[in-house]
Amino acid sequence: xxxxxxxxxxxxxxxxxxxxxxxxxxxxxxxxxxxxxxxxxxxxxxxxxxxxxxxxxxxxxxxxxxxxxxxxxxxxxxxxxxxxxxxxxxxxxxxxxxxxxxxxxxxxxxxxxxxxxxxxxxxxxxxxxxxxxxxxxxxxxxxxxxxxxxxxxxxxxxxxxxxxxxxxxxxxxxxxxxxxxxxxxxxxxxxxxxxxxxxxxxxxxxxxxxxxxxxxxxxxxxxxxx
Numbered sequence: 001x002x003x004x005x006x007x008x009x010x011x012x013x014x015x016x017x018x019x020x021x022x023x024x025x026x027x028x029x030x031x032x033x034x035x036x037x038x039x040x041x042x043x044x045x046x047x048x049x050x051x052x053x054x055x056x057x058x059x060x061x062x063x064x065x066x067x068x069x070x071x072x073x074x075x076x077x078x079x080x081x082x083x084x085x086x087x088x089x090x091x092x093x094x095x096x097x098x099x100x101x102x103x104x105x106x107x108x109x110x111x112x113x114x115x116x117x118x119x120x121x122x123x124x125x126x127x128x129x130x131x132x133x134x135x136x137x138x139x140x141x142x143x144x145x146x147x148x149x150x151x152x153x154x155x156x157x158x159x160x161x162x163x164x165x166x167x168x169x170x171x172x173x174x175x176x177x178x179x180x181x182x183x184x185x186x187x188x189x190x191x192x193x194x195x196x197x198x199x200x201x202x203x204x205x206x207x208x209x210x211x212x213x214x215x216x217x218x219x220x221x222x223x224x225x226x
Contacts, residue, residue: 001075001103001110004120005037008154011122012162017060021049024057033160034061034070036098043076043084043102046091054097072098073157079106079145101157105150112147126163129155 006016006023014025014035022038036057040046050072058066074091078084088102117124128134128151138148155161 001077001105002037002039004110004114004125005073005075005103005154005158007120007122008125008158008161009035009037011126012160019056019060021053021056024060026061027160032063032065032069034066035073036070037073037075039075041076041078043074043087043091046074046100046102047094047096050094050097050100070098072100074100074102076102076104077106077110078104103153103157105153106145109145109147109150113150116147125151125154126161129161129163 002023009016009025013028015028017024017026019036022036025035025037027033034057036053038053040049053072054070057070084104088104091102092100094100113125114120117128134148134151138152142149155163
């Protein structure tokens with residue numbers, strides 16, 4: 001998983017510094033954003049260790065921007081269960097040091113996602129997110145813990161991903177069909193998920209919402225069983 005995530009960061013022009021406890025990424029933009037990526041299968045220790053991670057990372061960066069523009073992405077290999085969901089919620093809602101995201105996956109879902117994306121190539125992954133067939137298969141079985149679930153969880157946990165495609169008639173039809181289908185599932189916000197990824201000038205007729213908020217809402221609906 002760490003290699004797949006690294007490819008996505010590098011594709012978005014983040015610079016990598018390897019630390020003994022994780023990878024630290026710095027955006028190449030004028031306004032700097034920092035991401036610390038840590039593999040941590042025992043996520044119960046995350047909040048206990050975050051102060052140490054924060055201080056060691058700040059020693060490398062040595063910038064005031066680091067204090068307010070830093071996110072922590074925890075990669076944890078485990079099957080989904082109620083205890084794990086509770087622990088993830090506790091970590092992600094903690095307000096101290098980092099804005100925190102926990103990406104849960106298992107070996108099977110990761111293997112299949114790699115197979116679908118030319119061994120986790122960034123462009124292939126970004127294309128899969130807005131692929132009509134992938135989207136339709138996911139919305140039909142959104143509770144399945146498979147590679148599609150992992151794909152959209154990655155999009156949720158990495159809200160900076162730059163996903164742009166040309167809008168055509170088929171894609172607009174997808175939006176309409178998705179809107180109608182998801183209304184009955186109380187997941188209407190997700191029909192706007194793909195829309196929110198397009199450049200504004202190409203989506204003048206279609207409203208868009210924040211990607212992070214939309215997928216977070218979807219994940220909450222799935223976890224609640226609605």
